Amino acid sequence: MALTGDLEHLHIVDIIQLINTTRKSGTFSVKGRRGESCFIFSNGYLVGASHLNNRIRIGNVLLKMNAIDFEDLEQALEVQKSAGRNRKPLLITLIELGKLTREDAERGLRKLIEMTLVELIGWTEGSFTLDTDVITVSPECSYPLSRMEQEVSIDAQMILMDALRVFDERERDRQAGKTVLSDEEVYADVISQEEFEETVRETPVLTADDLGLNELDQLERKMPLDFPSVEIFDPAAIHRQKIKDILTGFSSGEQDAFVSFLEKSAKSRGSCDASQRKGAQAMGLILFSEDELLKHSVMTICKDEGVLVFSPEGEEELGRIIAQCLAIKVLPVLVFDCPEAPAALLSREKIVSLRRQVRERYPQVPLIQVTSLPDDHFTLQSFRDGMRAVFPKPSKEARKETFISDMIQFLEIFASYITDIFDEQKELFASDNMLSRLKERVSALRDLGEPADVSLALLQSVSELCDRSITFIVRPEELTGEKAIGVYDEKNAGPTSVTRLKVSLSKPSVFRDVIEKGQFFYGESDDEVANKLFEAIGAPLSPAIILLPVKSYGKTLLLIYGDFGGKEAPPLQCDALEILAHEAGLVLENLLYRKQPAKAQKK
Numbered sequence: 001m002a003l004t005g006d007l008e009h010l011h012i013v014d015i016i017q018l019i020n021t022t023r024k025s026g027t028f029s030v031k032g033r034r035g036e037s038c039f040i041f042s043n044g045y046l047v048g049a050s051h052l053n054n055r056i057r058i059g060n061v062l063l064k065m066n067a068i069d070f071e072d073l074e075q076a077l078e079v080q081k082s083a084g085r086n087r088k089p090l091l092i093t094l095i096e097l098g099k100l101t102r103e104d105a106e107r108g109l110r111k112l113i114e115m116t117l118v119e120l121i122g123w124t125e126g127s128f129t130l131d132t133d134v135i136t137v138s139p140e141c142s143y144p145l146s147r148m149e150q151e152v153s154i155d156a157q158m159i160l161m162d163a164l165r166v167f168d169e170r171e172r173d174r175q176a177g178k179t180v181l182s183d184e185e186v187y188a189d190v191i192s193q194e195e196f197e198e199t200v201r202e203t204p205v206l207t208a209d210d211l212g213l214n215e216l217d218q219l220e221r222k223m224p225l226d227f228p229s230v231e232i233f234d235p236a237a238i239h240r241q242k243i244k245d246i247l248t249g250f251s252s253g254e255q256d257a258f259v260s261f262l263e264k265s266a267k268s269r270g271s272c273d274a275s276q277r278k279g280a281q282a283m284g285l286i287l288f289s290e291d292e293l294l295k296h297s298v299m300t301i302c303k304d305e306g307v308l309v310f311s312p313e314g315e316e317e318l319g320r321i322i323a324q325c326l327a328i329k330v331l332p333v334l335v336f337d338c339p340e341a342p343a344a345l346l347s348r349e350k351i352v353s354l355r356r357q358v359r360e361r362y363p364q365v366p367l368i369q370v371t372s373l374p375d376d377h378f379t380l381q382s383f384r385d386g387m388r389a390v391f392p393k394p395s396k397e398a399r400k401e402t403f404i405s406d407m408i409q410f411l412e413i414f415a416s417y418i419t420d421i422f423d424e425q426k427e428l429f430a431s432d433n434m435l436s437r438l439k440e441r442v443s444a445l446r447d448l449g450e451p452a453d454v455s456l457a458l459l460q461s462v463s464e465l466c467d468r469s470i471t472f473i474v475r476p477e478e479l480t481g482e483k484a485i486g487v488y489d490e491k492n493a494g495p496t497s498v499t500r501l502k503v504s505l506s507k508p509s510v511f512r513d514v515i516e517k518g519q520f521f522y523g524e525s526d527d528e529v530a531n532k533l534f535e536a537i538g539a540p541l542s543p544a545i546i547l548l549p550v551k552s553y554g555k556t557l558l559l560i561y562g563d564f565g566g567k568e569a570p571p572l573q574c575d576a577l578e579i580l581a582h583e584a585g586l587v588l589e590n591l592l593y594r595k596q597p598a599k600a601q602k603k
Contacts, residue, residue: 007032007126012117013160015128017308020044020156021299022238024132032126037116045153048089049113052120053184055191058090061112063190067104068094075099091152105152110162113154115183117163118170157308158324161284165329239263239300246293254404261408262300265415283307283422284325288318288354289337290346293407294370294393298335301415307422315354322362333421334358334365338372338393348378355385366421373398389417438576442583451591454584456495458550458560459483461580465572466546466562467491468537470498474515474556479503482558486565487537503533514547515556520578521547533561544569550581552588 012030016039019028023044030037040048051057059077062068068076076094080087087093091109094100170180184191240259247255285307287298299309310332312318325332336355339348351369358365369382369390382390391414394406441461448454455471463469463485470487472479481501489496505512509529514521524543534540546562560581564570 004127004129007123007128010128012120012123012128013164015130016117016156016160017299018238019130021296021309022242024130024238026130026132029129029131030120030123030126031128032123034119037120039113039116041156042153044156046109046113046156046159047153048109049116051112051116051183056112056115056183056187058108058112060187060190061115062094062100062104062108064187065104065108065111067101067108068099072097072099102152106154109152110154110159113159114163114166117159118167119183121163121167122171155310155321157284157310158321161308161325161330239296242296243293246296250404258404258408261411262297265301265411283425284310284321284330284332285418286310286312286318286321286325286332286334287337288312288335288346289370290340291337294337297407297411298414301411302418307418315350318354318358322358322365326362326365331425332365333368333418335368335370338370338375339378352381352385355382355387359386368417388421391417438579441580445580445583445587448587449591451588454587454591455550455558455560456483458548458558458580458584459485459495461577462546462548462560462562463491465577467565467567468540469546469560469562470501470537472503472559472561474559475505478505479511479559501536503529505529511547511559514549515559518549518551518556520549520574520581521545522572522574540564541566542569546572546574546577548577548581550588551585552592557585557588 007030015028019041021044025042025044026040028039028041035052036050037052038050039046059068059073063070063073072094076090076097076099079093079097080090088096091100091105095102095105173180239262243259243262244252244255247258285298285302287295287309289295289311295309295311299311302309310321312321322332322334336351337346339351340346355367355369358367366388367386369379369387370393371379371382371390372395373392379390379392391410394403394410396403399406441457445454445457448457459469459471466486468484468486468491470484471482473482479502481498481503483495484498484501485491485495487496487498503511505515507528509527510521510525511529513519522544525545526543530543530545540563542564544564546560548560548562549556550558550560
C-alpha cells in the first residue's frame with residue numbers, strides 16, 4: 001500500500017504521530033524544493049532516516065560523537081561490501097564487530113532522526129508518501145525491519161518532542177539575530193575527507209541508500225497508472241479501520257458513530273500549522289493502559305492540541321518516558337487506566353505500587369486515575385494516593401447497549417479536563433520563558449559599553465510589546481525624540497532617528513508625573529500633552545500607552561513611550577519592563593561614572 005498527500009493539508013508532525021499511533025511499518029518519504037528525506041518505520045517505531053543533505057549520514061553522526069573512528073567505519077563498510085545480499089545495516093555491523101555499543105548506536109540514530117525532523121518541521125509545502133510495502137532494509141539487504149526494531153529503534157513520539165524543542169530554540173536564536181549553523185557546517189570536520197566521502201558513496205550507510213530509499217524515484221517511474229500510490233493520503237481512512245478493528249462485536253452503525261465523534265472532535269480543536277507550532281510549548285500525556293480503544297481515542301483527541309501521547313508497555317519504559325520528558329522541560333500528565341485482572345500488566349496492586357513510586361520520585365507530575373464502575377473503594381484509595389482526578393470509565397461488558405454513547409461522554413469530559421491542565425502548563429511555560437528572557441536581557445544590558453546602546457536595548461524591549469515605540473531624552477522643559485520603531489516607518493524597518501520630535505512638559509500631564517516620580521505607567525491618557533504627541537505621530541486606535549522611565553543618579557534621564565497603533569490594547573504583565581528599566585539606570589550610572597575620570601584626564 002502507498003499513500004500520498006501534501007504538507008499544506010497535513011503537517012509532518014501529525015503524519016508521524018498517526019504512523020506511530022497506528023503502528024505502521026514502511027517508508028515515509030517527504031519531498032520539497034529543498035530536497036527529499038525519508039524515514040523508516042517498524043510497528044510505529046523509527047529505525048532509520050535520511051537527512052535532506054545526503055552528505056550527512058549515520059556514519060558521520062557516529063564519527064562526530066566519537067563513538068567510532070574512521071578505521072572502524074572503513075572496516076564496517078568493507079564487511080558490508082563483502083557480505084553482498086547478506087549484508088546487515090551499518091549500525092548492526094558495527095555492533096557485531098565490537099566497534100559500537102547499542103547505547104551509542106541508539107544515540108547516533110536518534111541524533112540523525114532529530115536533525116532530519118528539525119529541518120522538516122517548518123515545511124508548509126511539499127508532498128509526502130507513505131509506502132507500507134517497503135518492509136525490508138533495502139533490496140540488496142534481506143535484514144528485516146522487525147530485527148532492526150529489536151536491535152535499535154526510536155520512540156517516534158519522544159523524538160518528535162525533542163525535535164520540536166530544538167526547532168523552537170533555533171527559531172528564537174534566528175529572531176534574536178544569532179548565527180545558526182547548518183548541519184553541514186556542524187559536521188564539516190567529518191565529511192571533508194575525500195577518501196571517506198568516496199567510501200560512503202560506494203557503500204552507503206543506514207540512511208537513504210542502505211535502507212533502499214535510493215530507488216524510490218525509479219520505483220515511481222515504473223509504477224502502472226492504477227498503482228495505489230496515486231491515492232490521496234487520508235488519515236481518516238486509517239483511523240476508521242483502526243476503530244472498526246477494535247470495536248468488533250458492535251454494529252457498523254455504532255462503529256461509524258464512534259468514528260464520527262472522534263473525527264468531529266479532532267476537527268473542532270483545529271490542527272496546528274507550522275507557524276502556530278513555532279515557539280509553542282510541547283506537551284506530553286502518558287497513558288498507562290492496555291485498552292486499545294482508550295489509547296487510540298486519547299491519541300486522536302489530543303493530537304490536534306499539539307499533545308504528544310505516550311503509551312508505555314511496562315514499568316521500566318514508564319520511568320524512562322517520565323525522566324526524558326522532564327529532562328527537556330516538559331511536565332507530562334500521567335494517566336493510569338483502571339485495574340485489569342490480577343495477573344495483567346495493570347493489576348490493582350501494580351497500579352497502587354506504581355502510583356506511589358511516581359508520586360515519591362516525581363511529585364511535580366500530575367496523576368489521573370481511570371476507574372471502572374462501580375469501584376468506590378479504589379476511587380477513595382486513589383484520592384488518598386494523591387491522584388489529581390478520578391474518572392469512571394464505561395464498561396462494554398456491563399452496559400454494551402449504551403457503551404458507545406457512554407464512551408463518547410467519558411472522552412468529552414476527559415478531553416476537557418486534560419485541556420484545562422495543559423492550559424495551566426502553558427501559563428507556567430510562558431512565565432518561565434519570560435523569566436529566562438529577562439535574565440538574558442539583564443545580562444546583555446550589563447555588557448553594553450555606551451549609553452546609546454542602553455537606550456536602544458530598552459526601546460527594542462518595549463517594541464516587542466507595542467506596535468509603536470519611542471525613546472525620549474528628558475530635558476528640563478521638554479522631551480526630545482531619539483529613536484523610534486514603527487512610528488514613521490514599518491516596524492520591521494527597525495529603529496529610525498526622530499530627533500525633530502519634541503514634546504513640551506510645560507503643562508501638567510501624565511508624562512510629567514512619570515518623569516518626576518520615576519514610576520512606570522500603563523493606561524489611558526487623554527491630557528493635552530498626549531494629544532499633542534498624537535498630532536505629530538498619529539493617534540493610536542486605543543488611548544492606552546506605556547511610559548517607562550529610566551532613572552540614574554536619582555533623575556529620570558530617558559522615557560520610553562509605547563502604544564499599540566491600529567490594534568486594541570491587550571492586558572500586559574509589565575514587571576519585566578520595570579526590572580529592565582531599573583537595571584538600565586544602574587548600567588547608565590556605571591557608564592557615566594567611568595567616563596568622568598576620562599573627561600578629567602583630558603582636561
